[in-house]
Amino acid sequence: MKILVLGAAGMVGRKLIEKLLATGKLRGEAITSIHGFDIVAASLSSPAGISVTVSAGDISDAATTAALIADRPDVIFHLAAIVSGEAEADFGKGYRINMDGTRHLFDAIAAIDNYTPRVVYSSSIAVFGVPLPDPIGDTHHLTPLTSYGTQKAIGELLLSDLTRRGMMDGVGLRLPTIVVRPGKPNLAASGFFSNIIREPLAGKPAVLPVSRDVMHWMASPRSAVGFCLHAAEIDGAEIGPHRNLTMPGLAITVGEMIEALGRVAGKDAVELIEEKPDETIISIVDNWPRNFQADRAESLGFRAERNFDEIIKAHIDDELGGSL
Numbered sequence: 001m002k003i004l005v006l007g008a009a010g011m012v013g014r015k016l017i018e019k020l021l022a023t024g025k026l027r028g029e030a031i032t033s034i035h036g037f038d039i040v041a042a043s044l045s046s047p048a049g050i051s052v053t054v055s056a057g058d059i060s061d062a063a064t065t066a067a068l069i070a071d072r073p074d075v076i077f078h079l080a081a082i083v084s085g086e087a088e089a090d091f092g093k094g095y096r097i098n099m100d101g102t103r104h105l106f107d108a109i110a111a112i113d114n115y116t117p118r119v120v121y122s123s124s125i126a127v128f129g130v131p132l133p134d135p136i137g138d139t140h141h142l143t144p145l146t147s148y149g150t151q152k153a154i155g156e157l158l159l160s161d162l163t164r165r166g167m168m169d170g171v172g173l174r175l176p177t178i179v180v181r182p183g184k185p186n187l188a189a190s191g192f193f194s195n196i197i198r199e200p201l202a203g204k205p206a207v208l209p210v211s212r213d214v215m216h217w218m219a220s221p222r223s224a225v226g227f228c229l230h231a232a233e234i235d236g237a238e239i240g241p242h243r244n245l246t247m248p249g250l251a252i253t254v255g256e257m258i259e260a261l262g263r264v265a266g267k268d269a270v271e272l273i274e275e276k277p278d279e280t281i282i283s284i285v286d287n288w289p290r291n292f293q294a295d296r297a298e299s300l301g302f303r304a305e306r307n308f309d310e311i312i313k314a315h316i317d318d319e320l321g322g323s324l
Contacts, residue, residue, distance in 0.1 A: 001029040004068060006059060006105070007079030008036025008044070011181055012122070012224045016077060019225050021047055026075060027118075027233050037068055038080065059101035066108040072115055075232050078105060079122045083188035087148035088284065098151035106158050110167040119159065119170040120231045123244060125217055127153040127174060128289040135293040138246060145287040156244040163236075163243050171231040171239065176219040176249035176304070180315040189284045193218065196254070197261055197312060200269035201324060209278035212255035215290040219249040219304040220311045222318065230302055238300060248304040250311070251291040260308040264316075265324055 003020060007013040017036055024031055024047075033051040036042040039058065046052035057064045059080050069076070080101065081087075087094030102121070109117065128136055129145030144150040159170040180201075181194040192209050193216060199206035219227075227247050239245070262270045294302070305311050316322060 001026055001031045001075070002071065002073040003031060003034045003075050003077070004073035005034065005036045005077045005079065006068070007038055007077075007081065007122075008042040008054065009038035009040050010079060011183065011221060012178065012228070013038065013077070013079045014042060014044075015221055015225050016079070016228050017042070017044055017052075019229065021045070021050060021052070024050065026229070029074075035068070035073070060096045060104065062104040062108070065101070065104040066111075069105075069108050069112070069117075072112065073117060075118045075120070076105075076109075077120045077122075077228055077232070078102065079228075081122065081152075082148075083186055084124075084126060084146060084148040084284070085189035085191070085281075087151065088146055088189070091147060094147050094151055098148065099154050102151075102155040103158060106162050106168070110162055110165075116166060116169050118232055118236075119168050120228055121155055121159050121170060121172045122228075123152045123156050123172045123174045124149065125174050125176060125246065125289050125292070127156065129287050130289075132289050135251070135291040136246070136289050137293050138296040146284065160241075160243050164241065169236050170243050171234070171236075172244035173227050173231055174244065174246040175224060175227065176217045176247055178221055178224050179218045179311060180319075181221065182315070182319045189281055190216070190288075192281065193254075193257070196273050197257065198315065200261060200272040201265055201312075201316065201320065203272070205272045205274060208254065208273050208275045209281045210254060210285055211277075212258065212275075213253055214285060215251055215253045216285075216288065217249040217251055217290060217292055218308075218311065219247065220314045222314050223248075223304040227302055227304075230300075234300060245297045245300070245302070246292050246294045248294040248298050248302055249292065250305055250308060252308050257308055260312055264309060264312045
């Protein structure tokens with residue numbers, strides 16, 4: 001089993017590869033090789049029996065994407081993207097990476113005869129925009145109101161069409177906002193959802209740029225990795241012709257997140273959060289979907305946390321050594 005991970009240096013990509021290496025199997029087969037690609041080379045270990053290689057480059061370069069699949073990987077995880085805030089701030093860069101890069105990858109796959117890899121594509125709940133029902137059901141049409149959401153919606157349509165034509169075996173995952181992200185803040189407009197938990201847990205101040213009544217759809221990094229692995233293994237016939245799925249998550253307000261932080265880490269952690277409204281972020285977040293009914297994904301075996309305390313504790317276990 002040969003695996004290619006695009007976006008290998010990112011948080012989900014890194015954790016996914018670590019899980020694959022720990023498991024050693026996918027789709028009932030022993031993993032023989034993993035290649036990790038990103039704009040910067042990922043740092044990966046290579047256990048006995050599995051060849052691990054890394055490379056760096058620009059996914060929007062057609063020759064680069066063609067070279068990545070020249071050895072015909074069995075499973076491709078396409079996690080590479082410019083995040084939401086950066087895609088909105090830099091129109092050209094967002095379309096070049098998120099749309100052109102995806103199309104070049106899919107075109108390169110389609111150009112190889114007798115080759116239909118399982119492709120797991122990380123989409124986003126940003127493919128939906130207001131006005132929206134509450135909750136948003138599985139059959140709601142795509143209504144993106146950001147450039148990032150539009151780029152992800154285009155990727156979903158391409159994946160569906162190439163799968164329909166037998167050129168690949170694709171599964172698109174509309175990921176919730178992933179919280180709590182380890183490391184430093186990134187340029188995603190949703191970054192504050194992680195910042196207001198991660199930083200206080202480390203004894204550092206954090207800024208809250210929106211009101212506490214803002215609700216959002218979230219899942220943990222653990223769940224994101226689980227979504228990817230399950231998507232790689234599930235029988236395509238079970239999914240049917242509609243290959244893009246809204247992943248399970250937790251609909252929760254910022255205020256409820258902060259209450260959970262207080263329960264887990266105490267009042268001192270909560271007092272490190274400074275409320276400082278940012279109109280740019282508020283305007284983006286106001287157009288985001290907030291609550292979903294992910295019955296279809298759940299019926300197919302995808303699972304996420306049921307309360308935010310679990311998400312905080314998962315971060316403590318995975319990133320802080322199990323204690324504060």
